Amino acid sequence: MMRVNLTLKPMGSWSIPIEAESIIPANFLSGTDLTVWRGNRELGLEEAFSVSVVGGADRAEDVEIVLAGKTARLKRVGEYMDAGKITVLGDIGMHCGNFMTGGTIEIQGNADGWLGREMGGGSIICRGNAADYCASGYRGGRKGMTGGRVEVYGRVGDFLAENLAGGTVIVHGDAGDMPGAEMRGGTLIIHGDCTRPAANMKDGACYVYGTARWMLPTFRNLGTVRHEGRTLIQFTGDVANRGKGNLFVGNYEYLD
Amino acid sequence: MKFLMNTGRTVNQGVTVENKGSVEYAREASTCFMHEFDMLELGVDDGDPVLVRGPVGEVVMRVKASVEVEIGTVFVPYGPYANHIVAADTHSTGMPDFKSHEVEIEPTDEEPKLVYELMEDLGGLAYER
Amino acid sequence: MTELLVKNAHVIDPLSGINGETMDIAIRDGKIVEEVSAAAEVIDARGMLTMPGGIDSHTHICGTKVNFGRYMSPEDMRAGRTPRRGPMHATSGYSVPTTYGNSYRYSVMGYTTLLEGAMAPLEARHTHEEFTYTPLQDTMANTLFDGNWSIMEAIRDGDVKRVAAIIAWTLSAVKGFGVKLTNPGGTEAWQWGKNVSCIRDPVPYFGVTPAEIIRSVIEANELLHLPHSVHLHCNNLGTPGNYTCTLGSLGLAPDLNPRRQTLYATHVQFHAYGGSGWKDFSSKSEPIANLVNMRPQVVIDMGQILFGRTTTMTADGPMEFNLYRLHHEKWSNHDVELETGSGIIPVIYRRKNLVNSVMWAIGLELALLTKSPWQCLLTTDNPNGAPFVRYPEIIGLLMSRRYRDAEFATIHPDTGSRVPLPAIDREMDWYEIAVMTRAGQARALGIQDLGKGHLAPGADADVAIYPIRIDEVDPSADYQKVIDGFSRTEYTIKRGRVVARRGECVVHGSNSTLWVRPKVSENYDMGKDPEFVEKFDRYYTVRMSNYPVQEQYLNRSRCIETETEL
């Protein structure tokens, strides 16, 4: 096993984000001669981080990266990650785990926007809150997340799991506006409340255990069902979009 | 009282927009259009100053009766007064909630500031006073 | 004075009658000359295949609808991004690259002249602005007349000279090069959500038929002595059984011009379909090619498709809506007042799809069954059939039966019974490829006298030197070498300067735009025609004085004045 400890050094007066897509387990198999970017300046990994490596590994599966320091503006960590583990002790910046296909990312704090964008596999656990576009897709793209699992213990922002096409997304707290918009597959589970779930959905399953506010009027009510010990109201739609998705809600309120 | 604040363009705002130092621009952009019933309840008349408090700050405007706005909502022309209290959160779309902000409005004795005073409050230095 | 000497090149230059001679090419101040001084810079092209710069006679690279294709497709843009490097600006995009992306990628493939296939006159300024940012090729624009109200009215009145006068005024105003008809009449009908099904359907309100539009505009085109012929995108694109409509349209072309064709039919692959629906969809390349073989007044281009992702864009608005209803992705449409329209949707052509497999075969068949390469030019209707960066694959397919068979084995298994391709043995040679990618284009566009498409003294010094030794490569077997060779020149020379070298563009460049000003007598100056002016003022939303494209939009203006019969 190899453990890579990276502690972000304090940066200058502005909060210019650092992009660090080089931080994935596989890259550390061949050393720490990596670079990151702050704005338009390329920095050596050790200019930005205190680096220590404990142990060794031959394959990415056996590498764990532990990120410490004020990492809330550190972007693109874990992008294209395919194996191994990244643990973030604090908060993490945007685009963590983009295009990830395998391995695990665990964030002890909060995650900024686009957590696990266009993810294809692996798993992301966020102990705090996640911001907008968690488990979503790219602008203009047809498919968002296609596989894997994202689990957020806190609440999430707007446009959660937009264009979800596969995989599972679980949020234990509340979600913001329009979770599961344009869903075409996969499973989205929100334990708390949200507004306008599954707007324009085509297919897939969306569960809201709490209350769906501003429930869209274009879903057909199919009556109640039992689901994992809960009674939920089942809808199908979005009829506006010729959709055949399933939306289950604990409770709902129209904006009438 | 709580209101939903909407902002937008008006002819007068458009006519004065190239001359932001002018009294006319300040007057237009600091107008808070309100339904007459709400004005009654708030105890204000046309032209009275009101303190509008939003999620990130407060600003003084002058109220004006309008038949266009619904009860419970106010309309403020785009500009530095409305933006003094509008939050910068864009829900990661690039666009703030310019047209849907919950605000608290109460009568006040203060006068609306001039545009340059608002700018200096935020750390700027006015060129023309 | 700048001089350049390309030594020991292995030259194929069909318009000069040169087929594989080792020779030197002398260049002075942007032109080919007999000889240069000893001070000339020397490029050793020993044994390398050297041809006039490539010419694309039908591509979509600049203008309103191309840019909208970019605008609506951030997912396409991120596919081909490069940073600013040396004299090269940043680029983005795969199927609809940015202007710099188009220009650099074409240049690396040895292309030096491009014809934008469709420019709406009202929005011509936009096309010219983008031309300026397409620095490494000379540019020209086909101008759309398919739904032009004044022209349809003149046709209804039987006044071909007036048709010609309107074309003359418009080309001069918008700095257009040729006359384009896209689904003639159909784009006007589409402004009511309707279409015309073939050449005998009258256009709503105007009453004229596509056949009348095609015939009258051909006559008008020849009255104006334009360098290029009418450039036709036939009615009924993309529908099963449309080949009869195509045959009918090609049959309308009279033989009026001894120097070139009188009808250029574009992306004919999309118009050569048999069957009564998608279930019995089949190739009708044979009857089309047979007709072309009998009619020297017709030139076609392939409109080849290749499997993969691309974006379709055309002035043919109704066709794009029908395509949208099949694909259900995203759909854009843009109708242009009094003139034309356009539509855009992204598509993916799949090997496992029978219709797509048949389409793939048809393009190749058209090229292989048309006897003269001068009559069937190599295009994909970029980016409709595939992005132009894939032209080398098409060259490989045309030159190698083995490559075709290998590809055929991977497509839908039922394709064989619906297409004649498996029975075609023809393998094209280097000379024929040179015709299909530059010489034929120059002749069809009527620009060989302007120094395009050949390397005779006096010609523009636009030269493509490919790292291919044609005496060592057997294209039939080594098709991958052919593809690689045509993908990246050793040198691309534009106006006497090396602009690209082994995949890198080495100068910023500066395009010139070719356009036509037909000289007509006072009586036929539509700018002074009271009826024309009044209609313009009442129904356009732009003032007539603000309509013409000012010359400052043309980076290096090359105006071609024609003597007309008006």
Add this chain to the structure above:
Amino acid sequence: MNVKDAVCPFCGCLCDDIEVEIEGDRLVGVTNACELGATKFLGGERLKSPIRREGKAWKEISYDEAIRYAADMLLDAERPLLYGWSGTHGEAQCVGVHMAELVRGVIDNTSSVCHGPSVLAIQEVGHPGCTLGVVKNRADLLIYWGSNPIDAHPRHLSRYTCYAEGFFLENAFRDRKVVVVDVRKTQTANIADEFVRVRPGGDYAILSALRTIVRGKTDTIPRMVAGVTRDQLIRVADLCLNAKFGAVYFGLGLTMIPGKYKNIRNAIELVTELNRHTKFTISAMRGHYNVYGSNEVNTWMTGYPFAIDFSRGIAFYNPGETTAVDVLARKECDAALIVGSDPAAHFPRRCIEHLAEIPVVQLDPYPNATTAFCKVQIPVAVTGVDAEGTAYRMDGVPIRTRKVLSSDYLSDEEVLSRMYALMQEALKR
């Protein structure tokens, strides 16, 4: 002297039939323009020369000095923001893109706080549109949704839609029906045949409901949707289906409310659905006279219409991250060049607070709210008045604005080109 067919550089209508009267070097009269346009032509008190802030005072400086300051500022920055661009001509916008590419900065235009959400929607589902003249000549149904042309685009109705002469309409005024959908009963709502008053935030639900009704699934819809009765929705759907040519013009009433671009997407999908039955188009009421041009220029040069981040050399696009409001509010830039806009008047306060902390250079003919946050402001000629150049109308039609007056002011393009040349030279060294 009178100049005919001048082009109005105020709003996206880009009216090109303006007549201006010139006396010497002054513009004294404007005919045909609306009140907004006339005011713009007549202008106000401009800055005489570049100014530089020194402590608590302003000092006049030379153009050379001002341009050099701006070039150095951009070269020194780690993530400069180049913002605005809608109030200038296309040629200047092109230089701006080259500059952003060279210094690896973020370039964004005012559409991010205007119709940026509309762009995002178009990127999801496309855009069935047309030029204004198609509507003028054909449309028998007009829908203004969340837009108020009488205040924001005063000549839209008379020049292009309701009151314009139309080739296929016998009596445009009588033969066209108008539907207005808004949360306020605006001036435009007063002229509507059908006014649909929506509860704030309810537009998305209404649009979904209309799509469902057009599809014939009316029974799914509750009796009341966001303050609108089902009966009224059915009536509106029937008006749409019975129109020969319908045109929707939407405004910021759809882009600035919750859901943002999803509202536009829904509106576009309604129009796409209607095209299965009749002819329908939809278009955005663009604000600045050349905001659409800025989208066009950015697109052909970078691949994206706005919000482009060149930090890493290649063009990266992610509105919400690379848009000006987000960059400023998150303090993610360390210098700003502002051209042809006034963010201090139009951005939320947190953005302005960051402008106060970083070096800012602005190109603008007039002192404005952003002046207060500038280190340097450079006065320029006004496009359409004393400078010319290309602008794109709200429907994508490019028109060359005219220079109707001569002045000593440099155009935006000239100032930016000089700046760019200095930057190129510095990087060569």
